[in-house]
Amino acid sequence: MARIRLHEIAHARSGDKGDSSNVGIFVFTQEAYEVLLREVTAARVKSHFGPLVKGRVDRYELPNLLALNFILHDSLGGGGSESLKNDAQGKTHGQALLLMEIEVPDAVLSRYPLRTAGPPPSAG
Amino acid sequence: MARNLVRIANGQGFWGDSVDAPVALVERGGIDYLTLDYLAEVTMSIMQRQKRKDPRAGYATDFVDLMKRVLRPCKEKGIRVIANAGGVNPSACRERVLEAARALGVRVKIATVEGDDILPRLDELIGAGEALASMDTGRPLSDVKDKVLSANAYIATFALAEALDTGADVVITGRCTDPGLTLAPMIHEFGWKADDWDRLAAGTVAGHIIECGAQTTGGNYTRWWEVPALELGGYPVVEAAPSGEFIVTKQPGTGGLVNVAAVTEQILYEMGDPSRYISADCVIDFRTIRLEDAGPDRVRVFGIEGSPATDTYKVSISWLNGYKASGQLTISGPFALAKARRCAEIVWKRLEKTGARFDETSTEYLGIDSCHGPIAPAAEDPGEVVLRLGAKGKDQAAIERFGKELAPLVTAGPPGVTGFAGGRPKPQEIVAYWPALIPKSRIETRVRVEES
Numbered sequence: 001m002a003r004i005r006l007h008e009i010a011h012a013r014s015g016d017k018g019d020s021s022n023v024g025i026f027v028f029t030q031e032a033y034e035v036l037l038r039e040v041t042a043a044r045v046k047s048h049f050g051p052l053v054k055g056r057v058d059r060y061e062l063p064n065l066l067a068l069n070f071i072l073h074d075s076l077g078g079g080g081s082e083s084l085k086n087d088a089q090g091k092t093h094g095q096a097l098l099l100m101e102i103e104v105p106d107a108v109l110s111r112y113p114l115r116t117a118g119p120p121p122s123a124g
Numbered sequence: 125m126a127r128n129l130v131r132i133a134n135g136q137g138f139w140g141d142s143v144d145a146p147v148a149l150v151e152r153g154g155i156d157y158l159t160l161d162y163l164a165e166v167t168m169s170i171m172q173r174q175k176r177k178d179p180r181a182g183y184a185t186d187f188v189d190l191m192k193r194v195l196r197p198c199k200e201k202g203i204r205v206i207a208n209a210g211g212v213n214p215s216a217c218r219e220r221v222l223e224a225a226r227a228l229g230v231r232v233k234i235a236t237v238e239g240d241d242i243l244p245r246l247d248e249l250i251g252a253g254e255a256l257a258s259m260d261t262g263r264p265l266s267d268v269k270d271k272v273l274s275a276n277a278y279i280a281t282f283a284l285a286e287a288l289d290t291g292a293d294v295v296i297t298g299r300c301t302d303p304g305l306t307l308a309p310m311i312h313e314f315g316w317k318a319d320d321w322d323r324l325a326a327g328t329v330a331g332h333i334i335e336c337g338a339q340t341t342g343g344n345y346t347r348w349w350e351v352p353a354l355e356l357g358g359y360p361v362v363e364a365a366p367s368g369e370f371i372v373t374k375q376p377g378t379g380g381l382v383n384v385a386a387v388t389e390q391i392l393y394e395m396g397d398p399s400r401y402i403s404a405d406c407v408i409d410f411r412t413i414r415l416e417d418a419g420p421d422r423v424r425v426f427g428i429e430g431s432p433a434t435d436t437y438k439v440s441i442s443w444l445n446g447y448k449a450s451g452q453l454t455i456s457g458p459f460a461l462a463k464a465r466r467c468a469e470i471v472w473k474r475l476e477k478t479g480a481r482f483d484e485t486s487t488e489y490l491g492i493d494s495c496h497g498p499i500a501p502a503a504e505d506p507g508e509v510v511l512r513l514g515a516k517g518k519d520q521a522a523i524e525r526f527g528k529e530l531a532p533l534v535t536a537g538p539p540g541v542t543g544f545a546g547g548r549p550k551p552q553e554i555v556a557y558w559p560a561l562i563p564k565s566r567i568e569t570r571v572r573v574e575e576s
Contacts, residue, residue, distance in 0.1 A: 011346035011385055013339075015394035018260060018557060024392025028385075052497045062398050062411050065388050069395050077486070081166050081555040084450060084486035084514035085494075092495040098346070099499050119349035 001103050008115055009104070010036070012094035017071070019079035020055070021090025023097045026067035031108050033066040039102040045070050048100045049093075070097070130313045132306050132330070133361045136160040136207075137337030139167055139184055145337065145359045150194045152375045153201050155361055158194075159305035160207035161335055162187060168299065169273035169442035169555045171211040172243065182213035183296075188220045191294070195221075195230050199293060206284065206305050210296040212241050212274065217296050218574060225576040232576050235292035237283050239569035240299040242439065242562070243275045249566060256439060256560040265560065271444040273555060277437040277562055280404045282318060283569035284308035290573045299440065301404050303331025306362060314366040318405075325408040325430025326368030328401075333372055333390050333425070334360040340372065340390040342380030353379025369426040371418055382421040404437055406430040436561040445556035446483065447523040450514030451530045452490070454543030456507065463538040464489055464509040470537055471513060471529050480522040486514040510543070516554060523551040 006012075006025065009032055014023040025040070027033050042059040049057075055073025062069060076090055077083040087093075109115060133155045135146030139162040149158060162184035175182030187209030198205060210217045214236040225232045242249060246269065249256065256265035256275075265272070276299035285308045287295040295308070307327035310316060316323045333340050340360045342351040351357075358378025363371040374382050391413060395401070398410035407430060414427035455464040468487045488494035490510035492503050515526040527549040534541050 007346070011389055013344060013346075013389040013393050017394060017396060018559070022392075022395050024389070024395060026385075026388055026392070048499065050498050052499070060395075060398050062392075064411050064413055065391065065415070067388065067392060069392060069398055071396065077484075078556075080557055082445065082448075082516075082557075084448060084484065084516055086488050086490060086512060087495045094346075096496040096499050099496070099501075114347075116347065123349035 002106055002109055003101055004104055004109070005098065006040070006100050006102060007098035008117060009112055010098060012098050014090050014092070014094035016076060016079055016089040019076050020071050020073045021075050021093045023070045023072065023093050024067055025094070025097060026065055028066065028114055029112060030066065032112055033063070035102065035104050035108055036068055037061070040068060040100070042070065045097065049075070049096065052096070127313050128366060130157065130309055130364045131155045131361055132157040132159060132309055132364060133359060134159050134161070134306070134334040134337050135359050136162060137335065137339065138162070138164060139186060141337055143186065143190065146190055147193050149359055149375065150197050150201070150203055152377070154375060155203055157309045158198065158203055158205045160187065160205065160209060161302050161305060163208045163211065163299060165440050165442055165557045166555050168212060168276055168440065171213070172274040175213050180216050183211040183217035184209035187217065188224060191221045192224045192228070195225055195228060195232060199230055199232065204288070204292070205294045206308060207295070208297045208300055208305065210236060210298045212276070212298060214238055214296045214298050215572070221294060221296070222574060222576045230576070232293045233291060233573060234294045234296060235287035235290050235571055235573045237279070237287050237295065237297040237300070237569055237571055239283070239567060240276045240279045242277060243272070246272065246275060249562070254562060254566065256441065256562065259559040259561065265441065265558065268443045268558070273442045273444060275439060275441040277439050277567050278404050279437065279567060279569050281307045281311060282405070283571065285311035287571045288312035290571065292573055302335040303328045303403065304405070306331030306334060307405065310364050319432070321406050321430035321432060322428060323368040324406040326370065326428040327364065328403050328406060328408055329413060329425065329428050330362045330364060330370050333387060334362055336390065336393065338380065339393065340386055341374045341382055342386060345381070345386055345389065351381050355379065368428065369424065372423045372425060373421055382423055384415045384417055384423055387415055387423045387425070402434060404433065406433050435564055437564055437567055439560045439562050441558035441560055442555050443558055445554045446516060446518045447520045447551040448514060448516035448554050449523050449527045449549040449551050450486070450512060451527065451549035452510050452512040452543065453530060453533055453541055455509050455511055455538070455541050457540035460506055460509045460540065461489065461492060463540060464511045467511055467533050467537050467541065468513060470533065475526060475529055478525055480525040481517065481519065482515040482522060482526070483517040484515070488512040520551050527551065
């Protein structure tokens, strides 16, 4: 079993819905998706975001895209023009979720086609 | 004869997006329709204000500047334009574009779609028993009616298709669904009917994928270092077939990328419950979307299933809900973060003594944890920190007072404080969002055509 950050295997994107944000994440293999289903629960996402999410977290499954969609309720300080936050629209919540650590079986990781620790030094 | 392929591009994901992207799309060509999205909730309220001051205002002025640049090549290449640039005054927008066309000596036919703006009808609708209750809180709109700034229904896309049926070169709408700008040409070209639920769902998903412009062609891509030539990034193009299947791509020779991962990311953007994505025209099950690599920078999208539309339109209402201000200072040197925390403490203590009261305040440390709070990796002794303070409340004078308390820190606080540019933060009106529903029977759309 290896402990990795989600960004090593997953993609994410986030946006806003009023005072809630949504974070979609997905992976590239069925067996890695099963790891996501087990590891990235609504309860763990709620605890990962801590005080950033004042309401509940809902999780939806999209097996066709090997994706999960999370709704983080009451996470934008009112949302849109009502918010005082630097990130009033949850644009960065996807990146925040990718910082979460999960347990992945070594065999799943060794077969994973796109594992990455990040950009090469020349990238930026 | 009906076409069996229609190429639809998006050249503007929001008002403020690249002003050159739509011009580049037209120059490269190989597209039949150019869609442009200018409207967000806040935009509508700004436009209503402009229109109140000047009956000739209240639309996206950028669009008129753009039309001056592309009307002639669009006409020559047979590219038709669909834009929600009309805001709360589509006819004024049409007049400005017609003036531009005359000045250029280009003959154009412009259709406007109206009927979405229900601000002038609020008393009538509430009187007729429409509560326009907030979908967030359940409160009836009558609670805040005197503070309402704008109210617009997301109208059905068939009204836009009807505008295309007139043969117009340019279609200007107010509030319609964002994906509707892309779905409309498919309905028009392929003759889709109001109960073709799967096809309407497919066209809506196509619109959802391209409505945010470069976000589907490599912008915001998780593995950003793999995206080629983002500085020359192309904008998205959909190649749609009558069956509802489509290809997402971009023009040859442009930067960025289109692959299954990029399209998946954009499908997930701003998503709610994927089993019921409700649009004005149908309800879509996003769990039926199938994606397939179809060659370099090409993704095939198919299998999409829709179900009957609801009997209501969503209404986007904006209202005035107090004031806010925020400002920032840069704190540098040894113990920058500790100094920034001390600065914040000084500001809030001084304000407390003035008696100014706020509904909410915020204290953020940019460069440390303003986006991700405790998730952010700890920054040990950063060289500098930006302190961002904000306050909001009903009392404009208190917010104004807040704005006066930042600059003194440059001389009266710890050393190494700078970056106080742009003057005192001024109170801004808070434009709050009030989503509601209205029976479709209450909304009637009108199409009007004018030629230069």
